Amino acid sequence: MTNVKIGVVGIPGKWSTETLCDAVEARTGFRHVIDMADVSLDLATGALWHGDTDLSTFDGLIIKKISQEYCPHTLDRLEMLRTAEARGVQIFSNPTAILRLIDRLSCTVSLRNAGIPMPDTIVTENRAAALEAVRRFGSAVFKPLFSTKARGMCVLEASSPEADLQREIASFSEENPVMYIQQKADLSGQDLGMVFLGGRYLGTYARVSQTDTWNTTIESGGKYAPFEPDKELIALAEKAQRPFGLDFTTVDVALTPDGPIVFEVSAFGGFKGALEGAGLEAATLYADYVLEKVTS
Template sequence: MNKPKIGVVGIPGKWSTEVLADRLEALTGFRAVIDMAEVELRLDTNQLMHGDLDLAQLDGVIVKKISEVYAPSAEDRILFISHIEKLGVQVFSSPEAIGKLINRLSGTLALQQGGVPMPKTRVTESLDQALAAVYEFGSVILKPLYSTKARGMEMLTADQDESELRQVLTAYREQNSLYYIQQTVKLDGRDLGMVFLGGEYFCTYSRVGNKDSWNTTIHSGGHYELFEPTEELIELGRKAQACFDLSFTTVDIALTDQGPVVFEVSAFGGFKGALEGCELDAAGAYADYVVAQINQRGVV
């Protein structure tokens, strides 16, 4: 029986991309890391070329990372991947599911429509309405529509000078089509990353802040620790990830004085938190899952 050929769309040289490619190579003997910046879509021949490799001829593709940062251009790349999915290549996660999460607003709306508790959020094009939301909430996080790991986010408080607030809001609007404003919540210095594989619970880790930053991301100096959630908390994470039907994801959950809330669901999910916080090889488990799914379909 031939072993499946599975490519990894990601960032060459990045640990999470390379470790997933390593795990797949160990299972199948095939290795391909695909940089979307180097891909050419040939519509006349229905090929998606990365060098000499035609992605349309692969048995499967795992989208580990569509781009280094979220941006409207990432949505164009998703369309490329969607085209080969329609040609019969199995894609993990599906481009449709990923596409809902590249833009923060579409992801938020899916969670809201799914009845998932989130921090109070206001979205508007109006600077005056945005300013009013800051005064109403007292303390808010201004979030770019295309952003990961808290990049570009800014905390605003009602006690700041109005001219300063207007200046920040004006600068934000020059880069974003909408104001996305979320009320800050009281954390105990950590938030949770709840990992799901194929819709099934995998593990939970906490991101613990370094006390010098308002957010707990590793990008801002936080670190991972193991966390044992209650069944009720797992069900909240399950409900949130079910809004998107992702093959692998991490649900960001905050424990607040008013109960747990979901910050967001990751389009791709991370491996390092599971490894360092839970001592589990999520990359290996994901590779096993994908190979099993492709074999079950009978591609090989």
């Protein structure tokens, strides 16, 4: 199909970005990778410039990755993309929907309001309250509000000397004034990524720990593996992603001795886990989905 211009917002050279671009180019003959660090917004005209290309003239934009790491500035990039949307460009997923997921607290509040089971969580700026949370949980994970893949997270144990806990809480608080504190869950060495496209369930993969680290992320040595969930687990993940209205996402789920819990709904979803763990060509499926939406 020609004359259809679909750009991919992502990190040039990164596997997931380039794989999605390959799939789009194979279907349209058009390729354009957009690093938001190089984009300029002209509010007087509504133009969104990437080099000498006005992105607001495209038929569609797919947001594969908005920045290398999450931070408050990431929200500004999404706001810029809203101007292209206002001029008629279809954006996948909708920037407003993604905005609700970049901030960990926003995602958590939405999930809790939807009745989704999650780890017990305390959010506070008060260091004494944070110390009390550690005592209450026994083992607590301190998480930055803007982070992915367990970056910046730390585990504090109630059994540690109080002076050490106070020092570590103070150190975390210096970087993260609003402290997001979750009870450490028994993951039994794995957690799950449950993949959805347009709200439709596609498949599940597991992230399996290969070390004694507390998390299962690939960056910490975890490996992808197949997993077949039951209908109840699929229904839980479907319910978790529903309020956000994302075009493509992964729901992070853990199976604990007390039942399944949801950690988060991903703003962008993972292609590599879907491929290596579930055998899903997510980039191809996503490109087909977007092209159908743009041309219908």
